[in-house]
Amino acid sequence: xxxxxxxxxxxxxxxxxxxxxxxxxxxxxxxxxxxxxxxxxxxxxxxxxxxxxxxxxxxxxxxxxxxxxxxxxxxxxxxxxxxxxxxxxxxxxxxxxxxxxxxxxxxxxxxxxxxxxxxxxxxxxxxxxxxxxxxxxxxxxxxxxxxxxxxxxxxxxxxxxxxxxxxxxxxxxxxxxxxxxxxxxxxxxxxxxxxxxxxxxxxxxxxxxxxxxxxxxxxxxxxxx
Amino acid sequence: xxxxxxxxxxxxxxxxxxxxxxxxxxxxxxxxxxxxxxxxxxxxxxxxxxxxxxxxxxxxxxxxxxxxxxxxxxxxxxxxxxxxxxxxxxxxxxxxxxxxxxxxxxxxxxxxxxxxxxxxxxxxxxxxxxxxxxxxxxxxxxxxxxxxxxxxxxxxxxxxxxxxxxxxxxxxxxxxxxxxxxxxxxxxxxxxxxxxxxxxxxxxxxxxxxxxxxxxxxxxxxxxx
DNA sequence: ACCTGAACACCGTTCAAGT
DNA sequence: ACCTGAACACCGTTCAAGT
Numbered sequence: 097x098x099x100x101x102x103x104x105x106x107x108x109x110x111x112x113x114x115x116x117x118x119x120x121x122x123x124x125x126x127x128x129x130x131x132x133x134x135x136x137x138x139x140x141x142x143x144x145x146x147x148x149x150x151x152x153x154x155x156x157x158x159x160x161x162x163x164x165x166x167x168x169x170x171x172x173x174x175x176x177x178x179x180x181x182x183x184x185x186x187x188x189x190x191x192x193x194x195x196x197x198x199x200x201x202x203x204x205x206x207x208x209x210x211x212x213x214x215x216x217x218x219x220x221x222x223x224x225x226x227x228x229x230x231x232x233x234x235x236x237x238x239x240x241x242x243x244x245x246x247x248x249x250x251x252x253x254x255x256x257x258x259x260x261x262x263x264x265x266x267x268x269x270x271x272x273x274x275x276x277x278x279x280x281x282x283x284x285x286x287x288x289x290x291x292x293x294x295x296x297x298x299x300x301x302x303x304x305x306x307x308x309x310x311x312x313x314x315x316x317x318x319x320x321x
Numbered sequence: 322x323x324x325x326x327x328x329x330x331x332x333x334x335x336x337x338x339x340x341x342x343x344x345x346x347x348x349x350x351x352x353x354x355x356x357x358x359x360x361x362x363x364x365x366x367x368x369x370x371x372x373x374x375x376x377x378x379x380x381x382x383x384x385x386x387x388x389x390x391x392x393x394x395x396x397x398x399x400x401x402x403x404x405x406x407x408x409x410x411x412x413x414x415x416x417x418x419x420x421x422x423x424x425x426x427x428x429x430x431x432x433x434x435x436x437x438x439x440x441x442x443x444x445x446x447x448x449x450x451x452x453x454x455x456x457x458x459x460x461x462x463x464x465x466x467x468x469x470x471x472x473x474x475x476x477x478x479x480x481x482x483x484x485x486x487x488x489x490x491x492x493x494x495x496x497x498x499x500x501x502x503x504x505x506x507x508x509x510x511x512x513x514x515x516x517x518x519x520x521x522x523x524x525x526x527x528x529x530x531x532x533x534x535x536x537x538x539x540x541x542x543x544x545x546x
Numbered sequence: 547a548c549c550t551g552a553a554c555a556c557c558g559t560t561c562a563a564g565t
Numbered sequence: 566a567c568c569t570g571a572a573c574a575c576c577g578t579t580c581a582a583g584t
Contacts, residue, residue, distance in 0.1 A: 354575085354576065354577085355576085355577065355578090356575085356576080366577085366578090367578080367579080367580085370578075370579085375577075375578075376577065376578090
């Protein structure tokens, strides 16, 4: 009698990625090692080499998982094509959310080459298609899509790699003595204060809207190499 | 008789950073190890710990060097304040140039926390000041500066970490079978072709101009948290 | 004050050997 | 087919010891 699923017959690749993401969230990227992953699923490190080519291969799958879990693919298009700004806004917020959902998510995806490229290409392709419908030229649609994605990318990397509270403290102390005009100094401090009140999502959205406004008037502009 | 500079009296911190950057350019970030750096300047690895707290400390200095060597500080302001768009354009191009001047430059600077934050803060402060002169509100000037910087950041990371020629090949092959509508497929391919003809600098500039156009109309808009 | 030698705990990876 | 045990070359880092 063959009992199906007797005792989890073999090591599932999905379980490996799941364990890796759990370690990532709990302890950060530098603790995602093959030995830690293996230990988490009750196996020895070399066992992973049966299912994955190497660590890079695992990283690729982690990146895919991070970008795939948020349903960025087949993002529901707007009823009215003229609402593409809102559609793009929502999609880019979703992309950011996917990246910040995991600790060091930006760095993980940045570390993946093939997996990142593939996932980002799909998103880019979606934006490309919709912007063309909205009246963008071929090249402009492609450029617009990558511009928006690059912005998200940079924002998240900065957001996650940015100085923690303790580093901010040290920074401020160094600047107190260094920075030239103390009047403007306090003005910038006040702005930083505002930043915190707004929250990252709002700051992110401000820049995103700037880009979208710019895109509206760049729909069919000439591109000069 | 004290001969000055007899035989390079002691190990100079600058020489360490210089050696590190040389290894970086020649062999990439993963080969920048303490032992390799030490070997390059004819010393043993533990010797570095006399001059630097740890490897992170060296990374911070590398980031500083990368961002400082390009003269991003005290970037000459425009004769006419209304020319702030060109000024900002030039500054951002210079920032990109500084980052891509070294192999993996983006990742090095991303890996630095204190050093990056300090250098970027200075650039941000400069932009902040000039945009205020150009009539931006306090908060808008700050948001505008960080938006522009984030874009540069994302573009360069993508530019440097992006798939190399061999990965692009594999990507295309995978997409040939996967991607849904082959008509649109070829359109996107044509766009990618255009990208190459334009070159990275032109693609970068297109997105940058989009942002600047958006900034012009966001000078004094309300910010909603 | 500045550097070496030797060691420690930890990597990713390989490979013969087990089942 | 799938996994272990042991080893290899390499990390960053510490520290006693040399000069």
